[in-house]
Amino acid sequence: MAAFDAGVTLGTGYPGTPSTEILETFEKLGGRAQWSPNEKVALEVGIGVAFAGARALVTMKHVGLNVAADPLFTMAYTRLDGALVVVSADDPGMASSQNEQDNRRYALAAGVPMLEPSDSQEAYEFTLRAIQISARWQLPVLLRMTTRVCHSKTIVRFDRSGAAAIPSPRPPHFEHDFPSRVMIPAYARPAHLRLRKTLAEIAVWNDEVGPNELVAGSASLGIIASGVAFQYVREAAPNASVLKLGMTYPLPVERMRAFAANVERCIVIEEGDPYLVEGARTAGIAVEGKQESFRFGELNTSRVRRILEGNTSPEPKRVSGKPPALCPGCPHRSVYTALKNLNCIVPGDIGCYSLGVLPPFEAMDTLVCMGAAIGVGLGLRHSLPPEEARRVVSVIGDSTFVHSGITGLVEMIYNPSESGHVVLILDNGTTAMTGMQEHPGTGRTLAHARTGKVVFEDLARSLGVRNVHVIDPTQNSEKFQELIQTCLDTPELSVVIARRDCLLATRSIREYERCNEQTN
Amino acid sequence: MSRPTNVVIAGLGGQGVLKASDILADVAFSEGVDVKKSELHGMSQRGGSVSSDVRFGERVFSPMVPEGEADYLVVIAPDQIPVNAAALGQGGVLIEASQIDEASLPNKKSVNVALLGVLSRHLQFSVDAWVSALKRNLPEKLHEANLQAFSIGRDSEQAKERASEQER
Numbered sequence: 001m002a003a004f005d006a007g008v009t010l011g012t013g014y015p016g017t018p019s020t021e022i023l024e025t026f027e028k029l030g031g032r033a034q035w036s037p038n039e040k041v042a043l044e045v046g047i048g049v050a051f052a053g054a055r056a057l058v059t060m061k062h063v064g065l066n067v068a069a070d071p072l073f074t075m076a077y078t079r080l081d082g083a084l085v086v087v088s089a090d091d092p093g094m095a096s097s098q099n100e101q102d103n104r105r106y107a108l109a110a111g112v113p114m115l116e117p118s119d120s121q122e123a124y125e126f127t128l129r130a131i132q133i134s135a136r137w138q139l140p141v142l143l144r145m146t147t148r149v150c151h152s153k154t155i156v157r158f159d160r161s162g163a164a165a166i167p168s169p170r171p172p173h174f175e176h177d178f179p180s181r182v183m184i185p186a187y188a189r190p191a192h193l194r195l196r197k198t199l200a201e202i203a204v205w206n207d208e209v210g211p212n213e214l215v216a217g218s219a220s221l222g223i224i225a226s227g228v229a230f231q232y233v234r235e236a237a238p239n240a241s242v243l244k245l246g247m248t249y250p251l252p253v254e255r256m257r258a259f260a261a262n263v264e265r266c267i268v269i270e271e272g273d274p275y276l277v278e279g280a281r282t283a284g285i286a287v288e289g290k291q292e293s294f295r296f297g298e299l300n301t302s303r304v305r306r307i308l309e310g311n312t313s314p315e316p317k318r319v320s321g322k323p324p325a326l327c328p329g330c331p332h333r334s335v336y337t338a339l340k341n342l343n344c345i346v347p348g349d350i351g352c353y354s355l356g357v358l359p360p361f362e363a364m365d366t367l368v369c370m371g372a373a374i375g376v377g378l379g380l381r382h383s384l385p386p387e388e389a390r391r392v393v394s395v396i397g398d399s400t401f402v403h404s405g406i407t408g409l410v411e412m413i414y415n416p417s418e419s420g421h422v423v424l425i426l427d428n429g430t431t432a433m434t435g436m437q438e439h440p441g442t443g444r445t446l447a448h449a450r451t452g453k454v455v456f457e458d459l460a461r462s463l464g465v466r467n468v469h470v471i472d473p474t475q476n477s478e479k480f481q482e483l484i485q486t487c488l489d490t491p492e493l494s495v496v497i498a499r500r501d502c503l504l505a506t507r508s509i510r511e512y513e514r515c516n517e518q519t520n
Numbered sequence: 521m522s523r524p525t526n527v528v529i530a531g532l533g534g535q536g537v538l539k540a541s542d543i544l545a546d547v548a549f550s551e552g553v554d555v556k557k558s559e560l561h562g563m564s565q566r567g568g569s570v571s572s573d574v575r576f577g578e579r580v581f582s583p584m585v586p587e588g589e590a591d592y593l594v595v596i597a598p599d600q601i602p603v604n605a606a607a608l609g610q611g612g613v614l615i616e617a618s619q620i621d622e623a624s625l626p627n628k629k630s631v632n633v634a635l636l637g638v639l640s641r642h643l644q645f646s647v648d649a650w651v652s653a654l655k656r657n658l659p660e661k662l663h664e665a666n667l668q669a670f671s672i673g674r675d676s677e678q679a680k681e682r683a684s685e686q687e688r
Contacts, residue, residue, distance in 0.1 A: 119556070147560075148558055151559050151560065152557060152558035152559070152583035152584075153542075153545060153556070153558075153583075154555070154556040154557075154580075154583060155549060155554060155555060155556075228582075228583075231581040231582045232581070232582050234581040235581040235582045235586070300584055300586060301582045301584070302586050316587070316606065318606070319602060319603045319604075319606065321568060321569025321571075321600065321603045322567070322568050323568055324568035325567060325568070327567065
């Protein structure tokens with residue numbers, strides 16, 4: 001909504017819990033939104049939009065920013081004409097992620113101003129602020145969210161004055177400006193100096209009028225908090241004085257210093273890494289931090305109470321719920337049955353099919369990051385003794401393959417292993433795990449309209465893979481297993497595309513295709 | 521400041537846990553109180569556990585109900601009761617699917633809404649507000665079945681008992 005009100009002309013991103021809904025909502029509100037093949041491309045498109053004088057919103061989950069880190073670090077040196085906001089949706093506690101990295105570290109490392117909303121109201125307000133800051137200082141701004149801010153709903157009062165305070169963007173245009181946009185060393189050196197100078201200015205601004213809030217309370221206990229941790233603090237310690245930081249890079253150190261000086265005990269409550277604690281201590285402010293055990297997992301009101309009490313006794317274990325499982329009738333089931341029967345060594349990847357690691361299949365051996373299946377598979381093939389190497393099958397989903405599997409395929413052609421290799425692309429026609437998003441392999445846009453389509457078998461053949469097979473794994477499971485066996489026995493590269501629409505998506509896919517038929 | 525009312529709704533993916541919590545939050549919102557809801561559903565589409573917290577009152581901070589502080593625990597799938605039992609506070613009320621005769625529902629997918637009917641007897645919101653919120657949050661073709669389910673829940677034995685207790 002804020003993106004819409006602030007005149008964002010293009011939203012790009014790659015789906016990932018808990019960030020997925022942002023672009024989908026933006027599109028429903030009438031904004032222009034696109035899924036990119038991956039976060040790096042999404043950010044690069046956003047940079048182009050901002051270089052053209054327009055406004056861009058780029059969304060991703062925390063690990064997505066690792067993929068987009070390359071453009072992020074250097075674009076901070078450049079000068080934007082429009083505005084660019086990068087949303088990083090972190091997942092402390094790993095509700096649906098492979099790690100719980102704290103992306104506030106990226107703001108510090110790349111030198112990108114950062115805002116941290118604590119509820120839906122602030123998600124709206126801070127997005128407007130972020131656009132404003134980005135447009136004013138011609139820098140990208142990181143909007144760092146967490147699961148509980150993304151997946152909660154709180155009352156939002158729309159105050160259009162926030163949006164009105166942002167000057168309307170000029171019509172898109174291009175001006176040559178080599179020293180600000182071409183980061184060859186000769187131009188990048190002064191650009192880095194310029195960045196640090198701008199950040200120093202923003203730090204002063206943040207100290208004076210930044211989006212930070214003081215909740216007056218007792219002088220005996222002062223708490224510094226940001227993001228959703230602020231809400232837990234207010235509930236756990238209703239009488240404490242609280243300094244709530246809305247902009248956490250660059251930090252408003254003078255406000256923090258003054259706050260700490262006025263209370264007897266000053267403690268920082270933050271989820272994840274001790275980012276604010278380190279920032280405060282670096283500035284010479286004496287603050288207390290949380291105990292190491294609270295670095296892991298999410299915080300909540302009870303845990304904040306424990307931190308304040310210094311209580312590190314074992315926390316009550318939560319009864320674990322029913323774990324997710326591959327749906328009955330899921331096409332991935334037939335695939336894992338075959339791989340288990342053939343006793344394969346399976347470097348896997350990220351998606352619903354990651355569930356193949358759990359009983360009854362227990363047929364996936366590795367999971368690291370998006371696209372890793374192919375490279376890891378090759379590494380195993382290069383190093384294992386021949387009788388084991390021959391059993392390695394890389395398993396990757398369709399959306400994940402487009403995201404970062406294609407370069408793996410190139411590596412396979414360029415540095416093949418002696419025993420050959422088998423890549424199994426599980427093409428269920430959708431980004432199933434995150435809730436059925438489109439991707440370049442479906443040939444439909446974020447809004448499900450027809451567009452260009454990447455055909456995996458054509459791509460593999462064009463790269464020089466000679467054994468390319470397309471098969472429906474559910475039609476005839478024996479035939480599928482035989483095919484995998486044949487490929488394993490061939491000391492050559494094979495790409496097998498196991499194509500069958502996700503059961504949950506079949507109906508929608510049919511509906512989209514029907515609509516597209518009618519419009520054409 | 522008075523403590524907010526805490527409701528935890530739990531079940532399995534596909535049972536309408538999130539829909540039920542959306543409806544409840546909407547009722548509270550339409551009745552003019554502060555309300556927050558949170559949900560955990562990263563992998564729920566794969567049939568895993570889903571739960572959603574709704575809190576409302578004069579002012580709400582955390583969007584999650586602290587453990588052991590739920591006033592009402594609404595559970596759609598019987599096997600999810602032990603998983604969520606720790607949420608319920610002392611004197612808290614468990615509202616579970618067994619309180620509803622599934623066969624009496626026009627659409628057995630409306631257990632979530634029927635349980636909201638039971639819950640409605642415990643809360644101060646008007647029936648009109650519930651009906652409007654149900655209509656706002658469901659497609660028109662499901663209105664009839666869900667309004668019936670809501671009434672069935674509201675008029676169930678336990679719910680009526682609760683109503684007469686309040687009258688006393």
